[in-house]
Amino acid sequence: MNVTAVIINGIAVIGILIAFIKNKEKAIESLKMAGKSFIKMLPMVFIIIIAIGLLLGFVPPEQISRFVGDQSGAGGILLVGIVGAIMHIPALLSFPLAASILESGASVTAVAAFITTLTMIGMITLPLEIKILGKKMALLRNGISFVIAILIAFIMGMIL
Amino acid sequence: MKPEEKQAKQKKKMIRDWLFLGIIIVIVVVLLFVFPAKTDAVASTVQEYFIEMMIILPAVMVIMGLFAVFISDETIVKHLGKTSGIKGIALALLIGTLPTGPLYIAFPMAATLLKKGARVSNIIVFLSAWACIKIPQEMVEFQFLGIEFMALRLILTIIFVIIMGISIEKIITRNDKKISKSKGV
Numbered sequence: 001m002n003v004t005a006v007i008i009n010g011i012a013v014i015g016i017l018i019a020f021i022k023n024k025e026k027a028i029e030s031l032k033m034a035g036k037s038f039i040k041m042l043p044m045v046f047i048i049i050i051a052i053g054l055l056l057g058f059v060p061p062e063q064i065s066r067f068v069g070d071q072s073g074a075g076g077i078l079l080v081g082i083v084g085a086i087m088h089i090p091a092l093l094s095f096p097l098a099a100s101i102l103e104s105g106a107s108v109t110a111v112a113a114f115i116t117t118l119t120m121i122g123m124i125t126l127p128l129e130i131k132i133l134g135k136k137m138a139l140l141r142n143g144i145s146f147v148i149a150i151l152i153a154f155i156m157g158m159i160l
Numbered sequence: 161m162k163p164e165e166k167q168a169k170q171k172k173k174m175i176r177d178w179l180f181l182g183i184i185i186v187i188v189v190v191l192l193f194v195f196p197a198k199t200d201a202v203a204s205t206v207q208e209y210f211i212e213m214m215i216i217l218p219a220v221m222v223i224m225g226l227f228a229v230f231i232s233d234e235t236i237v238k239h240l241g242k243t244s245g246i247k248g249i250a251l252a253l254l255i256g257t258l259p260t261g262p263l264y265i266a267f268p269m270a271a272t273l274l275k276k277g278a279r280v281s282n283i284i285v286f287l288s289a290w291a292c293i294k295i296p297q298e299m300v301e302f303q304f305l306g307i308e309f310m311a312l313r314l315i316l317t318i319i320f321v322i323i324m325g326i327s328i329e330k331i332i333t334r335n336d337k338k339i340s341k342s343k344g345v
Contacts, residue, residue, distance in 0.1 A: 004303040005215040012219035015226045026229050034225030038218060043177035045217065049209045050184055054191070057202035091297050092220065096209050099304040112313055119292035125264050132267040140328050141284055148320040156312055
């Protein structure tokens with residue numbers, strides 16, 4: 001058990017207590033909702049964890065660092081960014097995946113690019129965004145997000 | 161989308177996810193059968209990450225559930241609709257970070273807000289914060305990637321998202337003016 005886990009679980013427990021004091025029905029409803037989303041996410045959790053296991057077990061760190069390591073260059077970063085923009089996995093699950101490739105030789109820049117494009121840009125939800133908010137706004141938001149995600153990644157690589 | 165349709169769609173997605181997991185497990189079993197030497201490495205990694213996920217995910221889900229139920233869409237729309245300027249941007253950021261569910265439920269809210277006359281910059285900041293600076297996400301990022309990585313990415317994201325919001329507003333309002341001029345209004 002580490003500190004972060006203790007803090008997160010503490011917040012959850014306090015939250016539940018306050019919720020029950022304020023409104024019992026709503027509190028039960030939120031717990032049901034939490035349970036449902038947890039079950040919904042479960043297969044994806046297993047898939048990601050197994051993928052991490054295979055990645056670390058079978059792909060040698062030299063291979064990972066050759067593609068997304070310090071010497072991979074701007075092309076590699078762009079590629080990682082595009083992969084992040086297309087992939088559709090819950091943001092919460094991108095962090096363990098990112099940690100695993102970082103552990104095995106990926107650069108901070110590559111990992112930051114991956115997480116940032118993954119969370120900011122939704123290729124899968126883009127049609128819906130266009131439908132609801134209009135083509136101009138949706139395309140501008142996703143397009144500029146990609147550029148700033150790459151910028152953020154390079155700045156992080158320089159600092160860390 | 162009707163609730164029944166949505167439910168059917170979600171059920172389909174669930175089945176697809178479990179099926180996909182089944183296929184992956186079969187692949188892993190075959191792979192480890194061919195390369196038995198790798199079994200220990202794969203098993204220990206899977207175990208380590210599994211534990212790390214399971215000690216935080218349920219709590220994160222509870223926090224998200226609480227916020228989704230106790231803070232209604234109407235509350236968000238009400239608070240975001242009337243403020244502008246720096247205060248508006250700060251509020252858009254703050255409300256966007258509340259742990260209240262996936263991005264696609266924020267689109268209709270954003271559309272309502274735009275119709276009510278909210279500024280484009282605030283809406284862009286709100287959507288982007290909703291997409292990538294959610295509080296539970298930051299906690300999980302802290303858990304797996306450390307405080308330095310999480311804090312630096314958070315600060316940079318906030319700065320750039322605000323710049324993006326203001327730029328997109330400039331682009332959109334300039335275009336709209338051009339259109340109304342060319343129409344001779």
